Amino acid sequence: MSDASKVVTRYAPSPTGYQHVGGARTALFSWLLARHFGGTYLLRIEDTDLARSTEDAVHKLVEDLQWLGLNWDNKELVFQSKRLDVYNKLIDGMIAKGQSYKAWETPAELEESWKAAGKAKRQYVYRRTEVTAEQVKQYEAEGRAHVVRFAMPVKDYRFDDAVVGPGQGVAADQVQDFVIRKSDGMPTFHLAVVVDDAEMGVTHVLRGQEHLLNTVNHIALQEALGYQRPVYAHLPVILAGDTGAKLSKRARDQKIRQRAHEWIRSAKKTAAELAEMSGIAADRLEEWLTNDKKQLDLSEQPEVMKAIGLREHDLPEIMVRDFRKNGYLPEVLNNFLALLGWSPGGDRERMTMAEMVELFSLEGVGKANARFNREKLVAFNKEAVAAATPERLLAGFRDYLKANPESPVNRGDDGMLTKLLGMKAGFRLFREVDEQARFLFLRDDEVMYEAAAVEKVLKKNEGEGARMLRELKGVFEALAEWTAGAIEGVMNEFAAVRQVKLNNVAQPLRVAVSGGMVSPPIFQSLEMLGRDATVRRMERALSV
């Protein structure tokens, strides 16, 4: 604070749920800028919207930001809702000076004049209406609510944006008096950001481009309150990779609905049947199906997904939490997010956090909106995971499992997980390792046999697969040592003698022990499973 040249940035989310990737990138850039210049990065919670803010959301937000490693420098989180006295004092001061005033229009009245302007093909601009002292007395007597508006000095407002460019803003005929205190007594975002940024000594404000024009309100307020103007940098928007539309929190729900409709059509089912299968009241499900404004609860989504055969990975990741649950490394997400709108120049792409800190600059931030390309993120993750030390990998996998407590792989000890990670070398997401390896951690009777796998691999060709299993069982029981190498040797020999491809032996075995057609490399899997379990599952498969 004493050093005026120090960079101070901040990320100021409003707590409405898990952290969105768009916000995460804003946080990342703010963090990178501060760290690059050895400055300070702060986190502030903008909870002035009483209706939407929840304490639970604050926890989720904080958890996601911590997961990304974007540590903030303020020991205590700043909550705007706890700073009402500060804002009110300033607001009252501005009222006394005539810079702000109480406005008494009801929402209905405002809407009416807004509509009238629309009809007259005129842009709606709020104009201060003269109210006599008598009228005010009457309003107060009838308990009418009021807001406080800022009396915006009418003039052109221009500012230089570090990303968008110089000369941004609006002309005088577009400015209007905006609300700074709502009728519930809370300050609006406009007032609160300006005050807090000034008091926290914020020097660089990074935010999404949707805030570009709000900046003129903020500048006017800064001028009225005698604050310094920070450097503004408005970041381009991140769009959905598939549709090119805005990345919205509803995208996952929409995807589930779309697939539910497809499922009903192709499986010749009804909505009622789907409701029954997923344990949701029929009328509620029906409403969700036909009204895309409705969303399923987080607890209902997995049930419907299970019923229609939709997997977690089929849904677009929108929240930081989604990425964690699908098994991406946080440093990879950061790297990828950084490249959405920023480039260090040249061919440089893969960077550690430290390298990004070193290379980051606002000059490298582009102006054009960017689409979120999940395939590239997956490829980045694959590379990072292939290059990671066993320790980093294990920690990452443990973190993934923590986010997926229902996975039976949680039962494994560190030694087993490390071994498993080694077996699956070349994997892209932890989720793949988890889903393919679950059978190794199940009890024999928990293994579910996929109908398609049984049909294709065991029953086809007059039960050739099953016959292989029967014969192989004896070979396994007689095997001297139970190691991957020994199993491989004996199976190759077995296939050679019978003049069949190894695949014809390996696949039935895979189905027998895992229930499905994909697994980690089979020899090592069997070694980990153990001879007893392997033989038991072969017997069980044969009896089913």
Place this chain on the structure above:
RNA sequence: GGCCCCGUCGUCUAGAGGCCUAGGACACGGCCCUUUCAAGGCCGCGACACGGGUUCGAAUCCCGUCGGGGUCACCA
């Protein structure tokens, strides 16, 4: 619709008048390898939105057209 911003391969981008017959990454196609899924190796396809200027010379500067986005709240 008004105002504002943006526009290089399918996608993210490099490019700040000659280094560009436009570079990289991901995706995609082909071949090889392979016990499943992956992974890996080699080769390949692929863009300066369009039209006018300025200039000896333009992806880079100017104008227009078209396309995309943002914003017009007592939400942030």
